[in-house]
Amino acid sequence: MLDSTSRILGELIGFPTISTDPNIDLINAIANRLDMVGARVEIFPDPSGQKANLFATIGPERDGGIVLSGHSDVVPVADQDWASNPFDMLEHDGLLYGRGTCDMKGFIAATLAMAPTYAALNPDRPLHFAFTHDEETGCFGARALAHTLRAKGLTPGVAIVGEPTMMRVIEGHKGCYEYTTRFSGLAGHGSAPDRGVNAVEYAVRYIARLLDLKHALRDRAPADSLFEPPWTTINTGRLAGGVAHNVIPSEAVVDWEMRPVQTSDADFVKDSLRHYIERELLPAMRAVDPESDIVTEVIGEVEGLIPTTDNEARTIVSELTGANHAECVAFGTEAGIFQSLGMSAVICGPGSIEQAHKADEFVALDQLSQCLDMLERLQDKLVA
Known part of the structure:
Protein backbone atom coordinates (compact mmCIF):
# COMPACT_ATOMS: atom_id res chain seq x y z
CA MET A 1 0.00 0.00 0.00
CA LYS A 174 -7.66 29.33 16.97
CA GLY A 175 -9.72 31.02 14.29
CA CYS A 176 -7.97 32.96 11.54
CA TYR A 177 -9.54 36.28 10.50
CA GLU A 178 -7.72 38.22 7.77
CA TYR A 179 -8.46 41.77 6.60
CA THR A 180 -7.24 44.47 4.26
CA THR A 181 -8.07 48.04 5.33
CA ARG A 182 -7.75 50.76 2.68
CA PHE A 183 -7.38 54.48 3.43
CA SER A 184 -8.35 57.07 0.82
CA GLY A 185 -7.20 60.62 1.53
CA LEU A 186 -6.31 63.76 -0.43
CA ALA A 187 -2.94 64.19 -2.13
CA GLY A 188 -1.00 67.44 -1.93
CA HIS A 189 2.41 69.03 -1.57
CA GLY A 190 4.39 68.03 1.49
CA SER A 191 4.99 71.67 2.34
CA ALA A 192 1.27 72.20 3.06
CA PRO A 193 0.20 69.18 5.12
CA ASP A 194 -2.99 70.82 6.41
CA ARG A 195 -4.35 71.03 2.86
CA GLY A 196 -4.25 67.30 2.31
CA VAL A 197 -5.38 64.14 4.04
CA ASN A 198 -2.36 61.95 4.67
CA ALA A 199 -3.60 58.37 4.20
CA VAL A 200 -0.39 56.88 5.58
CA GLU A 201 -0.64 58.88 8.80
CA TYR A 202 -4.23 57.74 9.33
CA ALA A 203 -3.14 54.17 8.58
CA VAL A 204 -0.47 54.52 11.27
CA ARG A 205 -3.08 55.77 13.75
CA TYR A 206 -5.19 52.74 12.85
CA ILE A 207 -2.22 50.43 13.46
CA ALA A 208 -1.66 52.11 16.81
CA ARG A 209 -5.23 51.21 17.70
CA LEU A 210 -4.56 47.63 16.63
CA LEU A 211 -1.57 47.59 19.00
CA ASP A 212 -3.73 48.87 21.86
CA LEU A 213 -6.25 46.11 21.18
CA LYS A 214 -3.45 43.57 20.90
CA HIS A 215 -2.43 44.32 24.48
CA ALA A 216 -6.02 44.54 25.76
CA LEU A 217 -6.74 41.04 24.46
CA ARG A 218 -4.22 39.54 26.88
CA ASP A 219 -6.53 40.44 29.76
CA ARG A 220 -9.43 38.69 28.02
CA ALA A 221 -7.75 35.27 27.88
CA PRO A 222 -10.08 32.57 29.24
CA ALA A 223 -8.76 31.03 32.44
CA ASP A 224 -9.09 27.55 30.94
CA SER A 225 -7.63 28.38 27.52
CA LEU A 226 -5.71 25.47 26.00
CA PHE A 227 -3.94 27.60 23.39
CA GLU A 228 -0.43 29.01 23.31
CA PRO A 229 -0.49 31.91 23.78
CA PRO A 230 -3.83 31.62 25.59
CA TRP A 231 -5.22 34.93 24.31
CA THR A 232 -6.45 36.19 20.96
CA THR A 233 -3.58 37.64 18.92
CA ILE A 234 -3.38 40.44 16.35
CA ASN A 235 -0.66 40.79 13.73
CA THR A 236 -0.07 43.72 11.38
CA GLY A 237 1.35 42.10 8.26
CA ARG A 238 1.83 44.97 5.82
CA LEU A 239 1.61 48.75 5.53
CA ALA A 240 1.90 50.25 2.06
CA GLY A 241 1.38 53.80 0.78
CA GLY A 242 2.95 56.93 -0.58
CA VAL A 243 4.87 57.83 -3.73
CA ALA A 244 7.61 60.32 -2.75
CA HIS A 245 9.19 62.22 0.14
CA ASN A 246 7.40 65.47 -0.64
CA VAL A 247 3.94 64.23 -1.64
CA ILE A 248 1.07 63.83 0.79
CA PRO A 249 -0.04 60.23 0.17
CA SER A 250 -3.66 59.83 -0.87
CA GLU A 251 -3.73 56.04 -0.53
CA ALA A 252 -2.57 53.52 2.07
CA VAL A 253 -3.26 49.86 2.74
CA VAL A 254 -2.94 47.83 5.94
CA ASP A 255 -3.06 44.02 5.86
CA TRP A 256 -3.70 42.53 9.28
CA GLU A 257 -5.08 39.46 10.98
CA MET A 258 -6.37 38.23 14.31
CA ARG A 259 -6.57 34.70 15.66
CA PRO A 260 -9.46 34.53 18.13
CA VAL A 261 -9.69 32.02 20.93
CA GLN A 262 -13.38 32.97 21.27
CA THR A 263 -15.81 34.76 18.97
CA SER A 264 -16.50 37.41 21.60
CA ASP A 265 -12.90 38.62 21.17
CA ALA A 266 -13.42 39.04 17.45
CA ASP A 267 -16.58 41.03 18.11
CA PHE A 268 -14.70 43.16 20.65
CA VAL A 269 -11.97 44.01 18.13
CA LYS A 270 -14.32 44.75 15.25
CA ASP A 271 -16.63 46.89 17.38
CA SER A 272 -13.71 48.85 18.82
CA LEU A 273 -12.25 49.53 15.39
CA ARG A 274 -15.61 50.55 13.95
CA HIS A 275 -16.18 53.05 16.74
CA TYR A 276 -12.65 54.43 16.37
CA ILE A 277 -13.10 54.93 12.64
CA GLU A 278 -16.58 56.45 12.88
CA ARG A 279 -15.91 58.73 15.86
CA GLU A 280 -12.31 59.80 15.38
CA LEU A 281 -10.58 58.98 12.10
CA LEU A 282 -13.26 59.66 9.52
CA PRO A 283 -14.50 62.94 11.07
CA ALA A 284 -10.93 64.28 11.06
CA MET A 285 -10.29 63.14 7.48
CA ARG A 286 -13.58 64.43 6.10
CA ALA A 287 -13.18 67.81 7.79
CA VAL A 288 -10.54 68.41 5.10
CA ASP A 289 -11.87 66.24 2.28
CA PRO A 290 -15.47 64.92 2.39
CA GLU A 291 -14.53 62.17 -0.09
CA SER A 292 -11.98 60.57 2.23
CA ASP A 293 -12.82 57.05 3.33
CA ILE A 294 -11.70 53.94 5.19
CA VAL A 295 -12.87 50.58 3.90
CA THR A 296 -12.07 47.16 5.34
CA GLU A 297 -12.21 44.10 3.10
CA VAL A 298 -12.75 40.74 4.75
CA ILE A 299 -10.24 38.36 3.16
CA GLY A 300 -11.44 35.44 5.25
CA GLU A 301 -12.96 34.68 8.64
CA VAL A 302 -12.23 31.04 9.32
CA GLU A 303 -13.73 29.48 12.42
CA GLY A 304 -11.47 28.00 15.03
Whole structure:
Protein backbone atom coordinates (compact mmCIF):
# COMPACT_ATOMS: atom_id res chain seq x y z
CA MET A 1 0.00 0.00 0.00
CA LEU A 2 2.91 2.36 0.67
CA ASP A 3 4.21 1.97 -2.89
CA SER A 4 0.75 2.75 -4.25
CA THR A 5 0.50 5.82 -2.03
CA SER A 6 3.90 7.08 -3.17
CA ARG A 7 2.97 6.58 -6.81
CA ILE A 8 -0.32 8.43 -6.39
CA LEU A 9 1.42 11.22 -4.47
CA GLY A 10 3.86 11.66 -7.33
CA GLU A 11 0.93 12.08 -9.71
CA LEU A 12 -0.74 14.64 -7.42
CA ILE A 13 2.46 16.65 -7.04
CA GLY A 14 2.64 16.87 -10.84
CA PHE A 15 -0.43 19.12 -10.79
CA PRO A 16 0.86 22.65 -9.88
CA THR A 17 -2.25 23.64 -7.94
CA ILE A 18 -0.97 26.90 -6.51
CA SER A 19 -3.91 28.77 -4.99
CA THR A 20 -3.81 31.46 -7.68
CA ASP A 21 -4.12 28.82 -10.41
CA PRO A 22 -6.82 26.29 -11.42
CA ASN A 23 -7.17 22.97 -9.62
CA ILE A 24 -9.79 21.50 -11.95
CA ASP A 25 -7.42 19.08 -13.70
CA LEU A 26 -6.36 17.62 -10.36
CA ILE A 27 -9.97 17.34 -9.19
CA ASN A 28 -10.96 15.57 -12.41
CA ALA A 29 -8.06 13.12 -12.01
CA ILE A 30 -9.11 12.34 -8.44
CA ALA A 31 -12.73 12.00 -9.54
CA ASN A 32 -11.75 9.45 -12.19
CA ARG A 33 -9.80 7.42 -9.66
CA LEU A 34 -12.69 7.36 -7.16
CA ASP A 35 -15.25 6.69 -9.88
CA MET A 36 -13.33 3.59 -10.95
CA VAL A 37 -13.79 2.03 -7.50
CA GLY A 38 -17.53 2.75 -7.48
CA ALA A 39 -17.66 5.88 -5.32
CA ARG A 40 -20.48 8.34 -5.96
CA VAL A 41 -18.56 11.42 -7.03
CA GLU A 42 -19.77 15.00 -7.23
CA ILE A 43 -17.74 17.97 -8.46
CA PHE A 44 -18.76 21.49 -7.46
CA PRO A 45 -17.00 24.17 -9.58
CA ASP A 46 -16.56 27.72 -8.41
CA PRO A 47 -18.02 30.55 -10.54
CA SER A 48 -14.91 30.62 -12.75
CA GLY A 49 -15.20 26.94 -13.60
CA GLN A 50 -11.44 26.63 -13.12
CA LYS A 51 -11.54 25.60 -9.49
CA ALA A 52 -13.71 23.01 -7.81
CA ASN A 53 -14.47 21.02 -4.70
CA LEU A 54 -14.95 17.27 -4.82
CA PHE A 55 -17.24 15.28 -2.55
CA ALA A 56 -17.42 11.52 -2.98
CA THR A 57 -19.10 8.77 -0.99
CA ILE A 58 -18.59 5.06 -0.49
CA GLY A 59 -21.39 3.30 1.37
CA PRO A 60 -25.03 4.12 2.09
CA GLU A 61 -26.74 7.48 1.58
CA ARG A 62 -27.42 8.69 5.11
CA ASP A 63 -26.26 11.04 7.82
CA GLY A 64 -23.59 10.17 10.35
CA GLY A 65 -20.77 9.26 7.98
CA ILE A 66 -17.05 9.85 8.32
CA VAL A 67 -15.32 12.50 6.18
CA LEU A 68 -11.68 12.28 5.12
CA SER A 69 -10.79 15.85 4.23
CA GLY A 70 -7.92 17.58 2.49
CA HIS A 71 -7.27 20.73 0.50
CA SER A 72 -5.94 20.45 -3.03
CA ASP A 73 -4.19 23.82 -3.29
CA VAL A 74 -0.58 24.55 -2.41
CA VAL A 75 1.39 27.72 -1.68
CA PRO A 76 3.64 29.37 -4.31
CA VAL A 77 7.23 28.36 -4.97
CA ALA A 78 8.34 31.74 -6.35
CA ASP A 79 11.50 33.16 -4.77
CA GLN A 80 12.24 29.86 -3.05
CA ASP A 81 15.53 28.07 -3.65
CA TRP A 82 14.52 24.48 -4.41
CA ALA A 83 17.13 21.78 -4.96
CA SER A 84 14.85 20.05 -7.49
CA ASN A 85 11.71 20.73 -9.51
CA PRO A 86 9.01 21.29 -6.86
CA PHE A 87 6.35 19.74 -9.10
CA ASP A 88 8.32 16.60 -9.93
CA MET A 89 8.40 14.48 -6.78
CA LEU A 90 11.82 13.22 -5.77
CA GLU A 91 12.56 10.40 -3.30
CA HIS A 92 15.81 10.52 -1.31
CA ASP A 93 16.78 8.76 1.93
CA GLY A 94 13.20 7.87 2.84
CA LEU A 95 11.85 11.35 2.16
CA LEU A 96 9.54 12.44 -0.65
CA TYR A 97 10.24 15.98 -1.83
CA GLY A 98 7.85 18.25 -3.70
CA ARG A 99 5.42 21.13 -3.21
CA GLY A 100 2.45 19.76 -1.32
CA THR A 101 3.99 16.47 -0.20
CA CYS A 102 3.16 17.21 3.43
CA ASP A 103 0.69 20.09 3.01
CA MET A 104 -1.34 18.15 2.23
CA LYS A 105 -1.31 15.88 -0.79
CA GLY A 106 0.38 13.12 1.19
CA PHE A 107 -2.83 12.56 3.15
CA ILE A 108 -4.95 12.79 0.02
CA ALA A 109 -2.76 10.19 -1.68
CA ALA A 110 -3.11 7.82 1.27
CA THR A 111 -6.91 8.09 1.22
CA LEU A 112 -6.97 7.43 -2.54
CA ALA A 113 -4.71 4.41 -2.13
CA MET A 114 -7.15 3.05 0.46
CA ALA A 115 -10.27 3.78 -1.62
CA PRO A 116 -10.41 0.36 -3.36
CA THR A 117 -10.19 -1.34 0.04
CA TYR A 118 -13.02 0.77 1.44
CA ALA A 119 -15.16 0.08 -1.64
CA ALA A 120 -14.61 -3.68 -1.34
CA LEU A 121 -15.63 -3.46 2.30
CA ASN A 122 -19.12 -2.25 1.32
CA PRO A 123 -19.32 -0.26 4.58
CA ASP A 124 -22.42 0.14 6.70
CA ARG A 125 -21.40 3.67 7.67
CA PRO A 126 -20.86 6.19 4.84
CA LEU A 127 -17.30 7.19 4.10
CA HIS A 128 -16.85 10.54 2.37
CA PHE A 129 -13.90 12.12 0.60
CA ALA A 130 -13.89 15.93 0.69
CA PHE A 131 -11.19 17.72 -1.31
CA THR A 132 -11.35 21.50 -1.52
CA HIS A 133 -9.80 24.48 -3.27
CA ASP A 134 -8.32 27.71 -1.88
CA GLU A 135 -7.63 26.66 1.70
CA GLU A 136 -4.36 28.55 1.70
CA THR A 137 -6.02 31.86 0.82
CA GLY A 138 -9.00 31.81 3.18
CA CYS A 139 -10.68 28.38 3.16
CA PHE A 140 -13.01 29.57 0.41
CA GLY A 141 -13.51 26.08 -0.97
CA ALA A 142 -14.44 24.59 2.40
CA ARG A 143 -16.90 27.41 3.01
CA ALA A 144 -18.53 26.71 -0.36
CA LEU A 145 -18.59 23.00 0.42
CA ALA A 146 -20.27 23.67 3.77
CA HIS A 147 -22.99 25.58 1.91
CA THR A 148 -23.33 22.66 -0.50
CA LEU A 149 -23.73 20.11 2.29
CA ARG A 150 -26.35 22.27 4.00
CA ALA A 151 -28.25 22.53 0.73
CA LYS A 152 -28.09 18.76 0.28
CA GLY A 153 -29.37 18.28 3.81
CA LEU A 154 -26.43 15.98 4.52
CA THR A 155 -24.79 15.95 7.95
CA PRO A 156 -21.83 13.58 8.34
CA GLY A 157 -20.91 12.80 11.92
CA VAL A 158 -17.12 12.91 11.92
CA ALA A 159 -14.44 14.84 10.03
CA ILE A 160 -10.80 13.78 9.94
CA VAL A 161 -8.73 16.60 8.46
CA GLY A 162 -5.35 15.31 7.35
CA GLU A 163 -3.19 18.39 7.83
CA PRO A 164 0.44 17.59 8.76
CA THR A 165 0.61 16.89 12.49
CA MET A 166 3.23 14.11 12.59
CA MET A 167 0.19 11.87 13.12
CA ARG A 168 -0.54 13.53 16.47
CA VAL A 169 -4.20 14.04 17.32
CA ILE A 170 -5.17 17.72 17.29
CA GLU A 171 -8.50 18.77 18.79
CA GLY A 172 -8.29 22.56 18.66
CA HIS A 173 -6.88 25.63 17.00
CA LYS A 174 -7.66 29.33 16.97
CA GLY A 175 -9.72 31.02 14.29
CA CYS A 176 -7.97 32.96 11.54
CA TYR A 177 -9.54 36.28 10.50
CA GLU A 178 -7.72 38.22 7.77
CA TYR A 179 -8.46 41.77 6.60
CA THR A 180 -7.24 44.47 4.26
CA THR A 181 -8.07 48.04 5.33
CA ARG A 182 -7.75 50.76 2.68
CA PHE A 183 -7.38 54.48 3.43
CA SER A 184 -8.35 57.07 0.82
CA GLY A 185 -7.20 60.62 1.53
CA LEU A 186 -6.31 63.76 -0.43
CA ALA A 187 -2.94 64.19 -2.13
CA GLY A 188 -1.00 67.44 -1.93
CA HIS A 189 2.41 69.03 -1.57
CA GLY A 190 4.39 68.03 1.49
CA SER A 191 4.99 71.67 2.34
CA ALA A 192 1.27 72.20 3.06
CA PRO A 193 0.20 69.18 5.12
CA ASP A 194 -2.99 70.82 6.41
CA ARG A 195 -4.35 71.03 2.86
CA GLY A 196 -4.25 67.30 2.31
CA VAL A 197 -5.38 64.14 4.04
CA ASN A 198 -2.36 61.95 4.67
CA ALA A 199 -3.60 58.37 4.20
CA VAL A 200 -0.39 56.88 5.58
CA GLU A 201 -0.64 58.88 8.80
CA TYR A 202 -4.23 57.74 9.33
CA ALA A 203 -3.14 54.17 8.58
CA VAL A 204 -0.47 54.52 11.27
CA ARG A 205 -3.08 55.77 13.75
CA TYR A 206 -5.19 52.74 12.85
CA ILE A 207 -2.22 50.43 13.46
CA ALA A 208 -1.66 52.11 16.81
CA ARG A 209 -5.23 51.21 17.70
CA LEU A 210 -4.56 47.63 16.63
CA LEU A 211 -1.57 47.59 19.00
CA ASP A 212 -3.73 48.87 21.86
CA LEU A 213 -6.25 46.11 21.18
CA LYS A 214 -3.45 43.57 20.90
CA HIS A 215 -2.43 44.32 24.48
CA ALA A 216 -6.02 44.54 25.76
CA LEU A 217 -6.74 41.04 24.46
CA ARG A 218 -4.22 39.54 26.88
CA ASP A 219 -6.53 40.44 29.76
CA ARG A 220 -9.43 38.69 28.02
CA ALA A 221 -7.75 35.27 27.88
CA PRO A 222 -10.08 32.57 29.24
CA ALA A 223 -8.76 31.03 32.44
CA ASP A 224 -9.09 27.55 30.94
CA SER A 225 -7.63 28.38 27.52
CA LEU A 226 -5.71 25.47 26.00
CA PHE A 227 -3.94 27.60 23.39
CA GLU A 228 -0.43 29.01 23.31
CA PRO A 229 -0.49 31.91 23.78
CA PRO A 230 -3.83 31.62 25.59
CA TRP A 231 -5.22 34.93 24.31
CA THR A 232 -6.45 36.19 20.96
CA THR A 233 -3.58 37.64 18.92
CA ILE A 234 -3.38 40.44 16.35
CA ASN A 235 -0.66 40.79 13.73
CA THR A 236 -0.07 43.72 11.38
CA GLY A 237 1.35 42.10 8.26
CA ARG A 238 1.83 44.97 5.82
CA LEU A 239 1.61 48.75 5.53
CA ALA A 240 1.90 50.25 2.06
CA GLY A 241 1.38 53.80 0.78
CA GLY A 242 2.95 56.93 -0.58
CA VAL A 243 4.87 57.83 -3.73
CA ALA A 244 7.61 60.32 -2.75
CA HIS A 245 9.19 62.22 0.14
CA ASN A 246 7.40 65.47 -0.64
CA VAL A 247 3.94 64.23 -1.64
CA ILE A 248 1.07 63.83 0.79
CA PRO A 249 -0.04 60.23 0.17
CA SER A 250 -3.66 59.83 -0.87
CA GLU A 251 -3.73 56.04 -0.53
CA ALA A 252 -2.57 53.52 2.07
CA VAL A 253 -3.26 49.86 2.74
CA VAL A 254 -2.94 47.83 5.94
CA ASP A 255 -3.06 44.02 5.86
CA TRP A 256 -3.70 42.53 9.28
CA GLU A 257 -5.08 39.46 10.98
CA MET A 258 -6.37 38.23 14.31
CA ARG A 259 -6.57 34.70 15.66
CA PRO A 260 -9.46 34.53 18.13
CA VAL A 261 -9.69 32.02 20.93
CA GLN A 262 -13.38 32.97 21.27
CA THR A 263 -15.81 34.76 18.97
CA SER A 264 -16.50 37.41 21.60
CA ASP A 265 -12.90 38.62 21.17
CA ALA A 266 -13.42 39.04 17.45
CA ASP A 267 -16.58 41.03 18.11
CA PHE A 268 -14.70 43.16 20.65
CA VAL A 269 -11.97 44.01 18.13
CA LYS A 270 -14.32 44.75 15.25
CA ASP A 271 -16.63 46.89 17.38
CA SER A 272 -13.71 48.85 18.82
CA LEU A 273 -12.25 49.53 15.39
CA ARG A 274 -15.61 50.55 13.95
CA HIS A 275 -16.18 53.05 16.74
CA TYR A 276 -12.65 54.43 16.37
CA ILE A 277 -13.10 54.93 12.64
CA GLU A 278 -16.58 56.45 12.88
CA ARG A 279 -15.91 58.73 15.86
CA GLU A 280 -12.31 59.80 15.38
CA LEU A 281 -10.58 58.98 12.10
CA LEU A 282 -13.26 59.66 9.52
CA PRO A 283 -14.50 62.94 11.07
CA ALA A 284 -10.93 64.28 11.06
CA MET A 285 -10.29 63.14 7.48
CA ARG A 286 -13.58 64.43 6.10
CA ALA A 287 -13.18 67.81 7.79
CA VAL A 288 -10.54 68.41 5.10
CA ASP A 289 -11.87 66.24 2.28
CA PRO A 290 -15.47 64.92 2.39
CA GLU A 291 -14.53 62.17 -0.09
CA SER A 292 -11.98 60.57 2.23
CA ASP A 293 -12.82 57.05 3.33
CA ILE A 294 -11.70 53.94 5.19
CA VAL A 295 -12.87 50.58 3.90
CA THR A 296 -12.07 47.16 5.34
CA GLU A 297 -12.21 44.10 3.10
CA VAL A 298 -12.75 40.74 4.75
CA ILE A 299 -10.24 38.36 3.16
CA GLY A 300 -11.44 35.44 5.25
CA GLU A 301 -12.96 34.68 8.64
CA VAL A 302 -12.23 31.04 9.32
CA GLU A 303 -13.73 29.48 12.42
CA GLY A 304 -11.47 28.00 15.03
CA LEU A 305 -11.71 24.37 16.09
CA ILE A 306 -13.05 24.47 19.63
CA PRO A 307 -12.04 21.61 21.96
CA THR A 308 -15.11 19.86 23.33
CA THR A 309 -15.68 17.34 26.08
CA ASP A 310 -17.51 14.93 23.78
CA ASN A 311 -15.74 14.47 20.45
CA GLU A 312 -16.37 11.27 18.51
CA ALA A 313 -13.71 12.20 15.96
CA ARG A 314 -11.10 12.54 18.70
CA THR A 315 -12.17 9.22 20.23
CA ILE A 316 -12.01 7.39 16.91
CA VAL A 317 -8.64 8.75 15.79
CA SER A 318 -7.09 8.27 19.23
CA GLU A 319 -8.11 4.62 19.10
CA LEU A 320 -6.79 4.23 15.56
CA THR A 321 -3.41 5.84 16.31
CA GLY A 322 -2.95 4.72 19.91
CA ALA A 323 -2.68 8.31 21.10
CA ASN A 324 -3.51 8.84 24.77
CA HIS A 325 -4.08 12.60 24.55
CA ALA A 326 -5.02 15.33 22.07
CA GLU A 327 -3.36 18.71 21.59
CA CYS A 328 -4.05 22.22 20.31
CA VAL A 329 -1.99 23.96 17.63
CA ALA A 330 -1.37 27.53 16.46
CA PHE A 331 -2.00 27.04 12.72
CA GLY A 332 -5.49 27.14 11.22
CA THR A 333 -7.33 24.52 9.17
CA GLU A 334 -10.73 23.78 7.66
CA ALA A 335 -11.72 21.68 10.69
CA GLY A 336 -13.64 24.50 12.37
CA ILE A 337 -15.85 24.81 9.30
CA PHE A 338 -16.83 21.15 9.59
CA GLN A 339 -17.44 21.65 13.30
CA SER A 340 -19.76 24.56 12.48
CA LEU A 341 -21.89 22.10 10.50
CA GLY A 342 -22.52 20.10 13.67
CA MET A 343 -19.84 17.51 13.08
CA SER A 344 -17.15 16.39 15.48
CA ALA A 345 -13.75 17.13 13.98
CA VAL A 346 -10.12 16.35 14.56
CA ILE A 347 -6.85 16.98 12.72
CA CYS A 348 -4.37 14.19 12.12
CA GLY A 349 -2.10 13.68 9.15
CA PRO A 350 1.38 12.75 7.93
CA GLY A 351 4.32 15.13 7.88
CA SER A 352 5.34 18.15 9.90
CA ILE A 353 3.92 21.65 9.66
CA GLU A 354 7.56 22.76 10.01
CA GLN A 355 8.12 21.57 6.42
CA ALA A 356 5.02 23.25 4.99
CA HIS A 357 5.39 26.35 2.79
CA LYS A 358 9.18 26.01 2.63
CA ALA A 359 11.59 25.16 -0.15
CA ASP A 360 12.32 21.43 -0.43
CA GLU A 361 9.08 20.53 1.35
CA PHE A 362 8.97 16.82 2.14
CA VAL A 363 7.07 14.04 3.82
CA ALA A 364 8.75 10.96 5.26
CA LEU A 365 7.76 7.52 4.00
CA ASP A 366 7.50 6.47 7.62
CA GLN A 367 4.85 9.14 8.18
CA LEU A 368 2.85 7.94 5.19
CA SER A 369 3.12 4.40 6.54
CA GLN A 370 1.70 5.51 9.90
CA CYS A 371 -1.12 7.32 8.11
CA LEU A 372 -1.94 4.19 6.12
CA ASP A 373 -2.02 2.16 9.35
CA MET A 374 -4.62 4.59 10.72
CA LEU A 375 -6.69 4.48 7.55
CA GLU A 376 -6.56 0.68 7.41
CA ARG A 377 -7.81 0.44 11.01
CA LEU A 378 -10.58 2.86 10.12
CA GLN A 379 -12.32 -0.02 8.35
CA ASP A 380 -13.44 -1.35 11.73
CA LYS A 381 -15.36 1.90 12.33
CA LEU A 382 -17.27 1.57 9.05
CA VAL A 383 -18.95 -1.78 9.62
CA ALA A 384 -21.71 -2.66 12.04
